[in-house]
Amino acid sequence: MAPNKYYPQLEVGNKNYTEAAVVIIGAGISGICTAINLLNNNIHNFVIVEKSGGLGGTWRDNKYPGCCCDINSHLYSYSFEQNPNWSRLYPGQEEMLRYLHTVAEKYKLFRYIRFNSSVKEARWDGEARKWKTAIEVTGSKDAEFADHYTLNSDFLVSAVGQLNSPYYPSIPGIEEFQGKIIHTSRWDWTYDYKGKRIGIIGNGATAAQVIPSVAPDAAQLTVFQRTPNWLLPRYDAAVWKPFRLLFKYFPFSLWKIRAWMMDFREAFFTVIQDQGSGWAAYAQKNSIDMLKKQIPNRPDLWEKLVPNYPVGCKRVIVSDDYYPTFTRDNVTLETNPIEKITKNGITVEGGIEHEFDLIVLATGFRTVEFMHPIQLYGANGRALSDIWRDGAHALYGVTVDSLPNFAMLYGPNTNLGHNSIILMIESQAKYIHALISQVLEARQQGQSLAIMPNPKRTVAFNEEIQETLGKTSFAHPNCRSWYKRADGKITNNWSSTVVEYQKTLSKVDWTDFILEGYGAEQLATKKRKTYLGRVREESLFTYRDWVFVMAGLLGTWGIWAVKGKGALEGFRSWVSF
Known part of the structure; x- marks a missing residue:
């Protein structure tokens, strides 16, 4: 290899502002992880474009009352940047965001990020073998220099995730409401909700955090529930200072705690995999026992709050204070379907109207519309909307047919209902780097290489995981969740454990891809596989x-x-x- 002869791996500066080796869309957990992986492999010629004014992704966007992590903090963190100083087992949003800022500052990522830079579309130029990404500058000061431009790159990485674009329900009359409407992912902290009549639409994981937090300050709180959820105790607690010192000075102990947490959560996948398992029966009994203990002598509420689908079909909510909230005098659980929103409140089936000062939309995100609203056009101008006309799909959830030199993190069928998504993201970042390194090696020689998944391999992979998913609780006919489309196809969730996914991405099989350009023949016929390994975090030995x-x-x-x-x-x- 001719080192740096044709393609120096230097940080992007003023003179080459519109050229980069790699463009990463999004500065959340996935984008940060990808960038660190590149830096650790001496790749500096990349840019992160972030539509918001700061990094953090979902932990910057979601700052509603009670917002916190529902995965143990010691597991919901990077393996290479474990934090011995978490204040709680389930930290709040602000602490999570501080952690991400600390990591970004350590790796000096801010100089690679362009904030207030929204991606409108990206097109693959087959002749130049480059991506041309259209950027709209949304920051008023920066827009004075240029309000839009095109950023050319050899590789494009989507790190926008699944929980990105808020879902606003199409309820008749929603525009007529004369009070305040707030979506949980766009919370307005300038609005004082104390002493207000509040209606919350939704009762999922987000609502289960908001409801106990706002209830004590509300004059009246009404929760509109479409279907109930299974709940399990969180057992949240402050981390005792001696333990924090132990984790700091004996990192091995922190690794072991993390391994225990991972072992337990990996075992919980049995609940999803086998609805008749002992784990599933135990989880259901535990949830019902907790309900009856926290809301005693209220069979009317028990009937409304116990689901008719198996545990794991929807995300299992972990909470210590959700059920008790419904024993408050100022809290009402409304299970009649919503008919319309009026200027004064919400009308339900039967003509009953509830009047509110504030309506909270805990309605989640546009989860099955990956990449929304970005428009992608791949080989021969083929649109991503056409590629995914039958539902989002990808090879290993990372690479997509007809999109050369493109990869995504937290893509189709990589979400989890039982464990930390960061465990998946780290594997994806490692896998993506292996693809990028081959493309940049070609550039170092003044050549180019295009890598695109073989459609036959993508089809075979997705048929296999859909068959497996069809036997899980995700696919239960009584279950309506954000994991799947209206036609029942499960586009969001992985079909097995984290460890199995990590093993899948522990190597790159070059026969999975269509390769064109410099080094293609060498990879496809001689090298065939590149072994990456994985970070093994499950227990290596006994307690x-x-x-x-x-x-x-x-x-x-x-x-x-x-x-x-x-x-x-x-x-x-x-x-x-």
Whole structure:
């Protein structure tokens, strides 16, 4: 290879502002992870374009009352940047955002990000083998220089995720309401909801966090429920300071806690996979027992709050305070279907009208419309809307037919109902880097390479996972969820465990792709596979082994501490907590 002869891997500057090796759309968890992966492999010639005014993705957009992570914080974080200082097992939105800022600052990512830069469309130029991405500058000051431009790149990465564009329900009369309407993902903190009559449409994972948070301050709160959800206890708690010190000074203990959390959540997939399993029966019983304990002597509410579909069909909600909220005098659960919204409130079936000052839309996102509203045009000008006319699909959820040198994170069939999505994202970033490196190697030689999944392989892969998904609780006929389309096709969720997905992406099989250009023959006929490996985070040994190792480490630390007065004082300070 001729090092840097034709294609220097330098940061994009003023003179080459419209040229980059890689364009990443989105500065959320996926975009940050992809960028760090590139930097760790000495690739600096990339740009992250972010439509918002700051990084964080969903953790910047969603800042409604009570917003927090519903996955254990020690697992919902990068494996390479574990945080020993989480304040809680389930941290709030602001702490999650601070974590992402800390990671971005450590890797100096801000100089690679262009904020207030919205992608309108991207087109593949087959002759130049480049993507031409149309950027609209939405920041008023930046737009004074140029309100739009085209950014050319050798590779395009979508890191926009699935929970990106808010879904606003088409309820008759919604424009007529004279009070305040707020979508949870666009919360207006300038509005004081204290003492107001509030109606909340939706009762999913977001609503289950909002409802207990706003109920104490509302004059009246009415929850409009279409279908109930299965709930399990969160068991949230503050992380005791001695544990934080242990995690900080003995990182192995943090890895072990993370492994335990992953083991438990991986085991929970049995609930989704086998509706008749002991795990499924236990989860259902646990949920019903919690309901009856937290709302005693209210069979009328029990009947409304127990689902008629199996556990895992929709995202299982974890909450310690959702059910008790319905015992408050100022809270009403409305299960009659909504007919319309009036200027004063909401009318339900039977003509009953509820009057409100504020209507909260906890209605989620346009989840089955991946990439919305960005328009993509691939080989021969083929539109993504045409490629996905029968539903979103991709090879391993990462690469898409007819889109050369393109990859996505958190794409079709990579969502989880049981574990941390970050575990999936890290595997995807590693896999995508392997594709990018081959394209850039060709550029280093003054050549080009186009990588596109073989449609036959994509079809075979998706037929296999759809067959598997059809046997899971996701596909239950009584279940309506954001995991699937109206026709029942499950476009969002992965069909197995995280470990199985990690193993799938632990290598690149070049025979999965149509390759054209420099190095294509070498990859397809001689190299055939590139082995990437994976970060193994599930338990490597037993809990008993862990106890012995920790005892040994603490003993060693104690002996070392006794040898020096300063060290001894430090040890005494630690054990005094």
